[in-house]
Amino acid sequence: MRIGLLTAITFVMFSAIACKHVNQDPSRSKIIFGETDFVKVDSMGSSIPANYRNLIHAIGYLDSGCTVSHIGNGLVLTAAHCLSNDELFPDNPEQCLRGRSIQFGIFKDGVKGPKATCIKFLYGERNINRDVALLYVENWPNDKIDVELENKPAPDTTITLFSHPDGRPLEWSKDCSLIPVKYCSFKDAFAFMCDSEPGSSGSLLLSANTATPKALGVLRGPSDEGDKNCASRITANQASDKFKFYLKKYGVL
Numbered sequence: 001m002r003i004g005l006l007t008a009i010t011f012v013m014f015s016a017i018a019c020k021h022v023n024q025d026p027s028r029s030k031i032i033f034g035e036t037d038f039v040k041v042d043s044m045g046s047s048i049p050a051n052y053r054n055l056i057h058a059i060g061y062l063d064s065g066c067t068v069s070h071i072g073n074g075l076v077l078t079a080a081h082c083l084s085n086d087e088l089f090p091d092n093p094e095q096c097l098r099g100r101s102i103q104f105g106i107f108k109d110g111v112k113g114p115k116a117t118c119i120k121f122l123y124g125e126r127n128i129n130r131d132v133a134l135l136y137v138e139n140w141p142n143d144k145i146d147v148e149l150e151n152k153p154a155p156d157t158t159i160t161l162f163s164h165p166d167g168r169p170l171e172w173s174k175d176c177s178l179i180p181v182k183y184c185s186f187k188d189a190f191a192f193m194c195d196s197e198p199g200s201s202g203s204l205l206l207s208a209n210t211a212t213p214k215a216l217g218v219l220r221g222p223s224d225e226g227d228k229n230c231a232s233r234i235t236a237n238q239a240s241d242k243f244k245f246y247l248k249k250y251g252v253l
Contacts, residue, residue: 030197030198031222031229037176037194039174041107041169041171043105057142059170062082062100065201066202068135069215070137070141071147076140078133078135079220081131093122097121100117102116104140107169115139116139119137122246129186129188131232153217157178157208158176158209159205160194160213161194164203165195165200168199173195173196175208185224189230190205191223191231202218205217205231216231
């Protein structure tokens with residue numbers, strides 16, 4: 001499938017600010033609010049709240065330099081800008097992406113989970129609305145993160161973020177607040193104030209004020225001003241039907 005000039009330009013812009021493996025402007029790729037809040041996570045989750053501990057083994061690191069998350073039965077979410085054009089628009093979606101791998105469960109105590117070496121692209125959007133990719137992997141972890149498919153986050157929602165900042169073992173950015181969406185120029189977005197670094201792109205923003213956190217969005221990158229973080233809603237409008245199709249097909253719904 002051919003893509004337009006605007007899409008290609010958009011890809012270059014997002015890749016340059018958010019992925020570790022691309023030359024970056026550091027002032028736009030590391031977003032720290034006040035003191036650095038990253039907390040190193042071990043395989044037991046001893047440094048994080050108890051209601052997050054069942055989620056951490058579902059998080060992995062894509063070798064292109066982004067965080068990914070398992071949402072059940074081999075389905076994985078990340079940001080679309082973490083993939084190349086050829087990977088986003090494969091000739092045969094049922095083929096494994098050439099040379100790509102995901103290492104799940106990378107922790108500070110040296111423990112590692114399963115490694116997925118067959119990654120298949122199912123669906124993605126990289127445009128003015130969303131920056132989200134849905135993948136299928138073989139050899140997935142036992143743990144998963146549930147996804148909120150319907151609603152926009154309420155303005156008073158507290159969220160939390162786990163990622164692999166700068167490619168390090170899993171770290172927690174603690175809980176943080178949503179801020180007015182005006183800071184994000186693209187549609188179907190929300191802005192927030194959890195810390196991130198290159199490598200955090202593609203991580204899921206989780207609801208922090210519920211007993212079982214759910215994914216609300218996918219970290220896309222800095223705001224236009226470069227001093228806020230923006231996330232894509234996972235589904236909206238037509239995308240909801242497409243995501244639900246695959247969730248049903250793979251038995252997640």
